[in-house]
Amino acid sequence: MKTGFGMVAIAALLVAASPAASQTLQERIGRHDPAKLRELEGVHGGAGSMRFAGLLGPDALSTNLIFVHRGxxxxKSSIGQHFHNQSEEMFVILDGEAQFTIDGRTSTIKGPAAVPDRMGHSHAIYNATDKPLQWLNINVGMTKRYDNFDLGDTREGAALDRVPQFISMRFDRALLKPVKAMDGGQGEVGYRRALDPTIFATTWSYVDHLLIPAGASVGSAAKAGMSEMLYVIGGTGEVEVAGEKAMIRAGDAIPVDIGQSRAIRQTGTAPLELMVVGVAKDQAAKAAYAAAQSRGR
Structure with missing residues (x-):
């Protein structure tokens, strides 16, 4: 079914994606299912259509993570150019390439990659290719309330800058650094802090890229005043959150709330690849975390 896109559609997805506190870890994990995607036209005044669904909603964490969407x-379709004045987002492309726009400047970014959009700036994305673009969106606010202001700009035919005039990052395994016994885990993993606390204006604190090879693991740990969302880019594994275990696979979004320890173990034959998003409980906790990170360098 095709339908228009607006605040009502977002609200419906947020409710649908919000797990109850009484649910088990298995039930709280958002799992990508292509069969459950909804088709929407004119997203934020964009061209064509897209298919998407909520993985996590505002109740997934006690911090101000508002949603994680996958689709x-x-x-030849786009999410039209729009503002968020009380929240910020990050569009992720998991394969292919897309034309990203920040504040009216557009460049082609090849995936897997991500472009954050700071609060109060405009952004858009256009798929100029002939195949569907695998997309992920993460939104963190000043509160749990979602906001948007659409410009009615599809970004079709936009002039392209050769060098992006905005912040972007790639999930490039060649950039990962080896870490032995991470958090007391087994073996050696690949790790990179792709986006640090200075990138974001909200309590969004970091984006990490993590690769756990066969037989390796990340030990049990928790960060003071910090929640996390783990997104499985590829592979299979097992996660333990606050003593509760669940199997995870590509397309899963795992919420880890403040005070909860988490451990990650690779299973199967392929490496377990994850994106880790950190959201602090408030600005004071974010500042304390950033200061501790600086002292540890």
Whole structure:
């Protein structure tokens, strides 16, 4: 079914994606299911259509993570240019390439990659290719309330800058650094802090890229005043959150709330690849975390 996109559609997805506190870890994990994607036209005044669904909603964490969405932007389709004045987002492309726009400047970014949009700045994304674009969106606010202001700009035919005039990052395994016994885990993993606390204006604190090879693991640990969202880019594994275990696979979004320890173990034959998003409980906790990180360098 095709339908228009607006605040009502977002609200419906947020409710649908919000797990109850009484649910088990298995039930709280948001799992990507292509069969459950909804098709929407004119997203934020964009061209064409896209298919998407909520993985996590505002009740997934006690911090101000508002949602994690997963879907496909269809060929020659876009999410139109719009503002968030009380929240910030990050569009992620898991394969292919897309034309990203920040504040009216557009560049082609090849995936897997991500472009954060700071609060109070405009952004958009356009799929100029002939195949569906695998897409992920993360939104963190000053509160749990979602906001948007659409410009009615599809970004079709936008002039392209050769060098992006905005912040972007790639999930490039070649950039990962080896870490032995991470958090007391087994073996050696690949790790990179892709985006640090200075990138974001909200309590969004970091984006990490993590690769756990066969037979390796990350030990049990918790960060003071910090929640996390783990997104499985590829592979399979097991996660333990606050003593509760669950199997995870590509397309899963795992919430880890403040005060909860988490451990991660790779299973199967392929490496377990994850994106880790940290959201602090408040600005004071974010500042304390950033200061501790600086002292540890």
């Amino acid at each position: 496909e932007i269809l060929p």
